[in-house]
Amino acid sequence: MPANNSSREVRVRFAPSPTGELHVGNIRTALFDWAYARHTGGKFIFRIEDTDTERVTPEYIQAAINTLKWLGLDWDEGPEVGGPHGPYLQSERLEIYAEWASKFLAQGDAYHCYCSAEELEAVREAQRKANQAPGYNGHCRDLSSQQIDEYKAEGRLPVVRMLMPDGSTTFTDLIRGDVTFEHKFVPDFVLVRHDGSPLYTLAVAVDDVLMKVSHVLRGEDLLSSTPRQLRVYDAMGVDVKDYPLFAHLPFVMGQDNAKLSKRNGETSIAWYRDAGYLPEAICNYLALLGWSPGEDRENVTMKELTELFTVERVHSSPARFDMKKLEAINGDKIRALTLDAFLEWAKPFLINAGTISGTASEIELVKKALPIIQERITTLSEIPALLNFLFVSEFNVESESAEKIADSQSKEVLKISADRLAGLAEWNHESIEGILRQALIVELGLKPRIAFSALRIAVTGSHISPPLFESMELLGAQKSLERIQAAL
RNA sequence: GGCCCCGUCGUCUAGCGGCCUAGGACUCUGGCUUCUCAAGUCAGCUACGAGGGUUCGAAUCCCUUCGGGGCUACCA
Numbered sequence: 001m002p003a004n005n006s007s008r009e010v011r012v013r014f015a016p017s018p019t020g021e022l023h024v025g026n027i028r029t030a031l032f033d034w035a036y037a038r039h040t041g042g043k044f045i046f047r048i049e050d051t052d053t054e055r056v057t058p059e060y061i062q063a064a065i066n067t068l069k070w071l072g073l074d075w076d077e078g079p080e081v082g083g084p085h086g087p088y089l090q091s092e093r094l095e096i097y098a099e100w101a102s103k104f105l106a107q108g109d110a111y112h113c114y115c116s117a118e119e120l121e122a123v124r125e126a127q128r129k130a131n132q133a134p135g136y137n138g139h140c141r142d143l144s145s146q147q148i149d150e151y152k153a154e155g156r157l158p159v160v161r162m163l164m165p166d167g168s169t170t171f172t173d174l175i176r177g178d179v180t181f182e183h184k185f186v187p188d189f190v191l192v193r194h195d196g197s198p199l200y201t202l203a204v205a206v207d208d209v210l211m212k213v214s215h216v217l218r219g220e221d222l223l224s225s226t227p228r229q230l231r232v233y234d235a236m237g238v239d240v241k242d243y244p245l246f247a248h249l250p251f252v253m254g255q256d257n258a259k260l261s262k263r264n265g266e267t268s269i270a271w272y273r274d275a276g277y278l279p280e281a282i283c284n285y286l287a288l289l290g291w292s293p294g295e296d297r298e299n300v301t302m303k304e305l306t307e308l309f310t311v312e313r314v315h316s317s318p319a320r321f322d323m324k325k326l327e328a329i330n331g332d333k334i335r336a337l338t339l340d341a342f343l344e345w346a347k348p349f350l351i352n353a354g355t356i357s358g359t360a361s362e363i364e365l366v367k368k369a370l371p372i373i374q375e376r377i378t379t380l381s382e383i384p385a386l387l388n389f390l391f392v393s394e395f396n397v398e399s400e401s402a403e404k405i406a407d408s409q410s411k412e413v414l415k416i417s418a419d420r421l422a423g424l425a426e427w428n429h430e431s432i433e434g435i436l437r438q439a440l441i442v443e444l445g446l447k448p449r450i451a452f453s454a455l456r457i458a459v460t461g462s463h464i465s466p467p468l469f470e471s472m473e474l475l476g477a478q479k480s481l482e483r484i485q486a487a488l
Numbered sequence: 489g490g491c492c493c494c495g496u497c498g499u500c501u502a503g504c505g506g507c508c509u510a511g512g513a514c515u516c517u518g519g520c521u522u523c524u525c526a527a528g529u530c531a532g533c534u535a536c537g538a539g540g541g542u543u544c545g546a547a548u549c550c551c552u553u554c555g556g557g558g559c560u561a562c563c564a
Binding site for chain 1: 489490491492493494495499500501502503511512513514515522523524525526527528556557558559560561562563564
């Protein structure tokens with residue numbers, strides 16, 4: 001069992017296998033890795049586990065890099081930044097794994113296995129039928145040289161298999177406490193494929209040792225593979241006190257079905273970016289899945305997260321992803337944005353939606369309008385629809401809303417408003433509100449919601465809009481009056 | 489099937505033997521505020537999976553049971 005080695009420099013790695021785009025589960029792991037490294041003042045290492053050449057693609061690798069960058073999870077060692085223990089792509093470290101594999105072979109820790117896939121499957125099938133734990137039976141452990149020659153003559157290519165000795169492995173998981181696996185349930189496992197390429201089981205352990213990783217915080221799905229990693233450390237001759245410490249993070253699941261699905265977070269982080277979620281909101285929300293700062297706190301900045309995050313406060317039970325809560329937090333984060341920051345986030349959404357082209361005068365107007373919509377949205381993607389009325393060249397009232405102002409009372413409101421507003425000396429929301437309240441509420445005796453509703457529809461085109469008087473001020477006297485006239 | 493992990497409101501969680509007739513947040517419902525929508529604010533609904541122990545006392549410790557999940561690959 002690894003002793004406490006807290007005196008070591010903290011080095012945490014996030015090592016995804018990019019067989020697809022990173023989703024919320026992956027990111028939650030990356031976030032915790034990052035937060036722990038930053039909390040302790042240690043190093044955050046980003047390593048790409050691309051030993052599965054069938055499924056990992058360069059595009060997915062690049063997407064993973066971009067996602068971490070966008071989220072603000074900066075790494076000290078890894079792709080693009082390099083580092084003293086590189087390269088950080090396993091596909092570029094093949095010689096290293098080959099060397100260790102041959103060393104294990106020479107030491108007798110590993111052996112060549114000539115069993116074919118069909119033979120292995122037949123064995124497993126038989127075991128299942130006999131109600132035994134399926135797993136490699138050690139067939140090739142002690143092959144005679146004659147048998148080996150025969151297999152070779154048949155043209156069989158061997159894999160390299162690690163020999164699991166009798167006994168058991170116990171290690172202390174930082175989150176779950178001591179966990180023990182009897183080796184009879186951990187069969188000899190393959191380190192190197194028949195074509196000479198390494199497997200995760202070999203590469204992950206070798207790299208964690210060579211990269212001097214001190215803490216492995218990863219998904220719970222890897223818990224039962226831990227004894228195999230420890231076995232490789234042992235074969236490498238690593239002192240037990242230098243073994244990395246393990247912490248297996250609980251799963252992030254979908255809301256209804258147990259698994260993560262498209263609607264429940266299985267989508268890529270890029271989707272959240274395009275849907276108008278802030279990186280800080282995503283990180284804040286994800287941090288709450290399996291961890292909490294305590295003291296009834298929930299809203300934390302990235303900086304606070306690094307200050308408060310400890311593995312001790314991560315708990316062991318799985319969490320369900322809840323889009324509603326993410327939205328709520330995103331709304332909080334948007335409201336907390338400074339005007340300049342909000343403007344920068346808003347621009348691409350307005351431009352992509354075709355609301356504005358990005359000219360200086362447009363940006364100037366946007367900047368004036370943002371404060372009145374800041375507390376009304378939960379995602380950035382809602383911005384174009386709310387500000388559209390300020391920029392449309394050919395203004396039209398929504399057909400559904402148009403019906404609401406077709407009655408005689410609405411016409412009267414509009415008529416009177418147009419007359420009074422036309423004589424207004426100074427066009428600002430205070431004066432607009434003052435004169436309209438006087439004319440419609442005081443003099444006509446109308447209820448505010450009735451009176452202003454007609455104006456709202458006429459001016460903004462919708463019965464839902466930013467505050468009316470501010471909207472009219474921003475729109476300007478000329479356009480406002482034109483629209484009211486047009487609605488008559 | 490075997491091995492391993494997990495189990496507090498619908499959801500995320502606080503809780504680490506008495507402060508708990510279980511607190512916060514999201515959601516939902518109702519009220520206030522109000523030019524719409526929001527925001528804000530007040531209130532309400534709803535939880536310790538079950539059964540045994542240990543103890544003066546258990547959500548907190550132990551056992552069993554039930555339930556959920558992971559692994560069981562020449563994937564990771």
